[in-house]
Amino acid sequence: MTMTASSLDITVDDISVTYSNAKLALYNASCMVMPGTITALVGPNGSGKSTLFKSIMGFLQPSQGKIRVGGFPVQKVQKRQLMAYVPQSDEVDWNFPVSVFEVVMMGRYGYMNIFRTPRQKDRRIVMESLERVGLVDFRNHQIGELSGGQKKRAFLARALAQEGKVILLDEPFTGVDVKTEKRIIDLLLQLKQEGHTILVSTHDLASVSTFCDRTILLNQTILASGTTQEVFTEDNLTMAFGGLPISSLRQMTGQMTGQSSHIVNRQTSQNAEVEA
Amino acid sequence: MIDVLTTAWNWIAEPLQYGFLRQAIWVSAFVGLVCAVLSCYVTLKGWSLMGDAVSHAVVPGVVISYALGIPFAVGAFAFGFGATVAIGYIKSKTRLKEDAVIGVVFTGFFAFGLVLVTKIPSNIDLFHILFGNVLGISRQDIIQTLIAGTLTLAVILLRRKDLLLFCFDPNHAKAIGLNTQMMYYTLLSVLALTIVTALQTAGIIMVVAMLVTPGATAYLLTDRFDRMLMISVAASVSACVLGTYFSYHFDVSTGGSIVVLLTVFFVLAMVFAPKYGLFAQRFRQRVYKKQLDEMSSPP
Numbered sequence: 001m002t003m004t005a006s007s008l009d010i011t012v013d014d015i016s017v018t019y020s021n022a023k024l025a026l027y028n029a030s031c032m033v034m035p036g037t038i039t040a041l042v043g044p045n046g047s048g049k050s051t052l053f054k055s056i057m058g059f060l061q062p063s064q065g066k067i068r069v070g071g072f073p074v075q076k077v078q079k080r081q082l083m084a085y086v087p088q089s090d091e092v093d094w095n096f097p098v099s100v101f102e103v104v105m106m107g108r109y110g111y112m113n114i115f116r117t118p119r120q121k122d123r124r125i126v127m128e129s130l131e132r133v134g135l136v137d138f139r140n141h142q143i144g145e146l147s148g149g150q151k152k153r154a155f156l157a158r159a160l161a162q163e164g165k166v167i168l169l170d171e172p173f174t175g176v177d178v179k180t181e182k183r184i185i186d187l188l189l190q191l192k193q194e195g196h197t198i199l200v201s202t203h204d205l206a207s208v209s210t211f212c213d214r215t216i217l218l219n220q221t222i223l224a225s226g227t228t229q230e231v232f233t234e235d236n237l238t239m240a241f242g243g244l245p246i247s248s249l250r251q252m253t254g255q256m257t258g259q260s261s262h263i264v265n266r267q268t269s270q271n272a273e274v275e276a
Numbered sequence: 277m278i279d280v281l282t283t284a285w286n287w288i289a290e291p292l293q294y295g296f297l298r299q300a301i302w303v304s305a306f307v308g309l310v311c312a313v314l315s316c317y318v319t320l321k322g323w324s325l326m327g328d329a330v331s332h333a334v335v336p337g338v339v340i341s342y343a344l345g346i347p348f349a350v351g352a353f354a355f356g357f358g359a360t361v362a363i364g365y366i367k368s369k370t371r372l373k374e375d376a377v378i379g380v381v382f383t384g385f386f387a388f389g390l391v392l393v394t395k396i397p398s399n400i401d402l403f404h405i406l407f408g409n410v411l412g413i414s415r416q417d418i419i420q421t422l423i424a425g426t427l428t429l430a431v432i433l434l435r436r437k438d439l440l441l442f443c444f445d446p447n448h449a450k451a452i453g454l455n456t457q458m459m460y461y462t463l464l465s466v467l468a469l470t471i472v473t474a475l476q477t478a479g480i481i482m483v484v485a486m487l488v489t490p491g492a493t494a495y496l497l498t499d500r501f502d503r504m505l506m507i508s509v510a511a512s513v514s515a516c517v518l519g520t521y522f523s524y525h526f527d528v529s530t531g532g533s534i535v536v537l538l539t540v541f542f543v544l545a546m547v548f549a550p551k552y553g554l555f556a557q558r559f560r561q562r563v564y565k566k567q568l569d570e571m572s573s574p575p
Contacts (some may be wrong), residue, residue, distance in 0.1 A: 017378065046573070049420055057450070057451055058450060058451070059447055059450055059451075072498055075453075078451060078452065078453035079453035081453070083451065084451065085447065085448065085451045086448060087445070087448075090335060092445070093320075093444065096320060096443075096444050097495070097498060097499050097500050097501045097503075097504050098444060098500075098501060099499075099500070100499075104407075106441055106444075106448060107448075107452075109300070109437070109438070109441065109454070110454070111450035114434075114435075114438075115434065115437070116437035116438065140499075142499035144499075161338070162452065163538070167310075171437070176320075
């Protein structure tokens with residue numbers, strides 16, 4: 001939560017991921033998340049968003065390629081508490097007997113001794129994080145007692161408590177109402193101001209153009225990446241969401257597609273890495 | 277009134293005259309304690325079937341230990357832990373789901389043990405391995421039980437927060453740089469150690485109940501891990517002590533009565549738990565329905 005240290009980038013260099021059932025989830029994916037930006041990772045279901053996320057977080061080992069965060073390999077980034085992860089809601093066991101406070105405290109474990117004894121500082125940071133997401137009054141609730149939006153915020157508070165420079169959010173807007181969505185977006189914009197690098201995976205195209213500086217378009221490989229305006233062209237979106245009729249896409253993205261389609265296309269966009 | 281008290285006192289005191297019974301009571305209470313602590317983790321991690329697997333897989337280890345003249349705990353631990361490694365390896369190398377792999381591996385280990393028991397000459401009573409024999413437990417066996425149990429408790433006590441995090445959110449554990457692979461094997465080895473602890477008392481069939489039921493009962497009663505741990509220990513230790521009494525007074529199997537008591541506790545919790553019990557759920561539904569009716573009916 002400090003503005004001192006410089007922001008970190010994420011470099012994904014030629015990653016391929018194969019699962020044990022021989023299914024290729026991701027191939028030759030290269031992209032860059034610029035430091036200090038909010039970047040959206042957009043693609044249809046099954047496009048490999050989660051796979052790329054898990055590779056960046058080091059949860060799975062790509063069969064090829066390398067990933068650097070701020071120039072460091074992922075393992076070093078984990079050890080230095082530089083990267084925090086906000087999981088999808090359905091990855092969490094909401095019946096688990098832990099309180100909101102305890103979950104947020106888990107964000108501090110990496111700073112503690114091996115018995116994980118919280119110090120005064122850890123407690124203070126946990127309370128500050130809870131305050132930022134507005135869950136102080138709910139800190140003693142079991143996590144399953146929270147509403148959908150509060151659940152998201154609880155895990156966002158854990159990421160804040162971890163004080164990572166890079167924050168990855170996996171589908172943060174599924175199942176939350178508009179008010180909560182706005183609240184989360186406001187918080188993300190604040191975090192950007194403080195120098196965090198934020199990567200958000202989503203298939204909610206409408207909200208992307210409102211708060212994401214940059215977008216990476218994914219379907220098995222990187223189809224395009226650049227500023228959100230550059231990437232949201234009709235061509236690109238058709239390519240990514242092939243099955244969907246264009247009209248529905250235009251509806252989802254608002255006027256953005258119409259405006260930019262003639263200005264920039266995937267060949268000219270600076271960071272586009274297009275695979276035939 | 278006095279009569280009742282005297283009878284109750286005799287019921288409690290009479291078995292304590294016998295050294296072997298005093299011993300059986302405190303040994304089973306200790307085993308109950310160790311199993312109860314681990315059962316909370318087993319329940320939350322969803323490893324009940326894994327506990328079943330490890331408990332059956334130790335049999336060849338026990339037989340080989342006796343044949344070689346080494347402590348049974350060593351062989352049992354080696355095979356119990358070996359089975360879990362085999363399960364992990366096969367699961368990662370094939371397209372099979374975990375339950376199928378577990379089913380194949382533990383029955384294979386168990387059958388191998390069965391073959392060994394019938395071929396290697398020893399004084400092992402298969403019945404005692406299967407169902408336990410706390411009343412006839414030898415001094416050496418008690419020492420091994422104590423060592424294995426103390427080791428388990430020490431490991432869990434020291435690493436309890438990390439292990440809990442590993443059960444709850446292994447991805448986050450990894451994201452903050454913890455060695456999740458090591459936690460996985462730590463949890464598996466304390467599971468194997470617990471089974472070694474309970475082997476002589478409860479037997480490999482009954483140990484599964486002691487590894488699952490206390491934690492499952494406590495899980496129905498609370499939303500906090502610390503309380504869950506305490507309830508689990510209380511239920512397990514009291515079932516172990518009472519079960520041993522029952523087995524003396526009614527001349528029935530010790531392991532059997534312990535597990536029957538544990539199951540009774542579970543059923544009571546399932547029905548009467550304040551928040552998650554069947555009655556509480558029924559009551560809440562009625563309240564909701566009433567509120568709905570009041571809202572829909574005109575004033």
